[in-house]
Amino acid sequence: MTSKAVLRTEALTRHFGGLVANCDVTIEIHRGLLHAMLGPNGAGKSTMINLLSGDMAPSGGRIFYKGRDISALPADRRSRLGIGRSYQRTNIFPAFTVFENCRLAAQSRRPHATRIFSNALAYTPVRESAERAMELAGLGHRAARDAGTLSHGEQRQLEIAMVLATDPQVLLLDEPLAGMGGEESSRMVELLRRIAPEHAILLVEHDMDAVFEVAQVVTVMVEGRVLESGPPARIRSSPAVQAAYLGGDGGSHG
Numbered sequence: 001m002t003s004k005a006v007l008r009t010e011a012l013t014r015h016f017g018g019l020v021a022n023c024d025v026t027i028e029i030h031r032g033l034l035h036a037m038l039g040p041n042g043a044g045k046s047t048m049i050n051l052l053s054g055d056m057a058p059s060g061g062r063i064f065y066k067g068r069d070i071s072a073l074p075a076d077r078r079s080r081l082g083i084g085r086s087y088q089r090t091n092i093f094p095a096f097t098v099f100e101n102c103r104l105a106a107q108s109r110r111p112h113a114t115r116i117f118s119n120a121l122a123y124t125p126v127r128e129s130a131e132r133a134m135e136l137a138g139l140g141h142r143a144a145r146d147a148g149t150l151s152h153g154e155q156r157q158l159e160i161a162m163v164l165a166t167d168p169q170v171l172l173l174d175e176p177l178a179g180m181g182g183e184e185s186s187r188m189v190e191l192l193r194r195i196a197p198e199h200a201i202l203l204v205e206h207d208m209d210a211v212f213e214v215a216q217v218v219t220v221m222v223e224g225r226v227l228e229s230g231p232p233a234r235i236r237s238s239p240a241v242q243a244a245y246l247g248g249d250g251g252s253h254g
Helices: 045-053 075-081 098-107 124-136 152-164 182-198 208-214 232-237 239-246
Strands: 007-016 019-025 034-038 060-065 083-085 170-174 200-204 217-222 225-230
Touching: 007 045, 019 045, 019 225, 034 045, 034 208, 045 075, 045 083, 045 170, 045 200, 075 083, 083 152, 098 124, 098 152, 124 152, 124 182, 152 170, 152 182, 182 200, 182 208, 208 232, 217 232, 217 239, 225 232, 225 239, 232 239
Parallel strands: 034 200, 034 217, 083 170, 170 200
Antiparallel strands: 007 019, 007 060, 217 225
16 A cells, blocks of 8 residues: 555454454555455454444554554544444434434534534534535435435435534444345445545445445455455455355355
């Protein structure tokens, strides 16, 4: 890689008693490169997202954001620095409109917009951040719809829009295509393509076809360790990867 990594780890490790979920994982996430993580169930992919976001503390190793050691920072501090994440389960406010969901997310990064007697809707930076996030996510035409009435795929788009509204530098996306049909998956892939040039993205995903279509870098995890990492073509043709993952039954992995 020629550019400096926005987010990187050094020998990151997490164990639960005698179970090692991640072991000596060293990866780099660069701006403008969508970095996907694959592996069988239990490979440690979601644990890695939790460690990077601060939702879980590492047992060993270090995490660096723009050269700063953030290993001990809690999730809210990392979020304010510019590390945004989505979850496996959709995390939205179903009774609020699409715009209100994005506005609340944008407002959370601008504390002065929440002062008593202030009108958050009239606060231009918050409104503009929300509108920009909706457009990026392809939901501008749904701004006035209640979030709970959206399709599953649109709700996943909204969750990413809410993350985008916080103006993150890094996006940690945990299975954003889960449960989608073909048309919804295609829309999500296009969304990922739109946002990738301006962000550093780590994508954990079950849908291998989508991963190989959209990623520039793929890391394969097996039993908590990095098996191989590199361009998609090299990963796809790797005998070790095929034996450990791609050559399996394909239906129960992710």
